[in-house]
Amino acid sequence: MKIFVTGGSGFIGSAITKELVSLGHEVTGLVRRKSKADIVEQTGASVVAGDLLEADLWTMALRDADLIISASQPVRHGEKVSLSEARRRSYYHGQMVGNLFLAAEGSGVKGVIVTYGVEGFGNRGEQWVMENDEINPYGYERSIAGAYWHIDKTSRKTRVPLVNVFTGWAYGPGSWFESLVRGMKNGTMRVIGEGNNYMSFIHIDDLARAYGKMAELLPFGERYCIVDGKPATQREMANFIARLVGGRTPKSVEIDAYARLAGDLAAESFSCSTRVLGERTRKAILPELKYPSYLEGMPAVVEEMGIMHKEEKAEERAA
Secondary structure (H helix, E strand, C coil): EEEEECCCCHHHHHHHHHHHHCCCCCCEEEEHHHHHHHHCCCCCCCCEEEECCCCHHHHHHHCCCCCECCCCCCCCCCCCHHHHHHHHHHHHHHHHHHHHHHHCCCCCCCEEEEEHHHHHHHHCCEECCCCCCCCCHHHHHHCCCCCHHHHHHHHHHHCCEEEEEEEEECCCCCHHHHHHHHHHCCCCEEEEECCCCCEEEHHHHHHHHHHHHHHHHHCCCCEEEEEECCCHHHHHHHHHHHHHCCCCCCCCCCCCHHHHHHHHHHHHHHHCEEEEHHHHHHCCCCCCCCCCCCHHHHHHHHHHCCCCCCHHHHHHHHH
């Protein structure tokens, strides 16, 4: 199958691209800057450079594809962005992803898979989140607040089928998780607020495998939450990582103080409680995970990073 991927140079996009190539698909990754081309090429995919706001060579590459995967994100984890900037990016993100549908109209493209984060469901406390629950973007996902409905409307207008995917906090070497682990190791990491908020996780390898299965099944018209189904509170996760690296139990910082340092979106995301079950994904897409929960997945990542505490490493091997 020929697959066109946007955001292929990002943490999630490059993992998806690598997985698709390993499955034998012919993948083309779109990058906005040629300086990012080598990241996509290292996965074994072809590269086309272009801006989704402007018709360019990417349009021809897209129309030659069987499937489109939008893995681009308007705001990166760790990026300090104001609420007004998030609204601006939401508008342009909607236009860019919408242009994928417009370019695919009348071609052989079977459909588009669009990626979001689970904070798109909002701050839900202890309530379990299901796939069909109402969208109420919060934190970093405020940057898709208007985009989500524009994209859905464009899909129906062009009759190009759509799959909406909401990913948990995807962890692995790199991205937000590596920064958190290294901060825990050197004692600078803090729990945001009381730390009682639930976070839903997925190891990057399992996330990539889920996209590989969706490319095979093409389950258009559905919404999937790709999570391991075993959320943990922010405090539980932080204490667990502290033990893995031999660090001290992390102290807390007030949400407002963290917002002044890292921005409102970061403060909202890390204190957001989104307890996601992801039952539909496990039934239809990925019934077995390589890492069933953060208790198995995070130690593997920390050991891969080479900073696991010796005692924890010995216990892992004994287990």
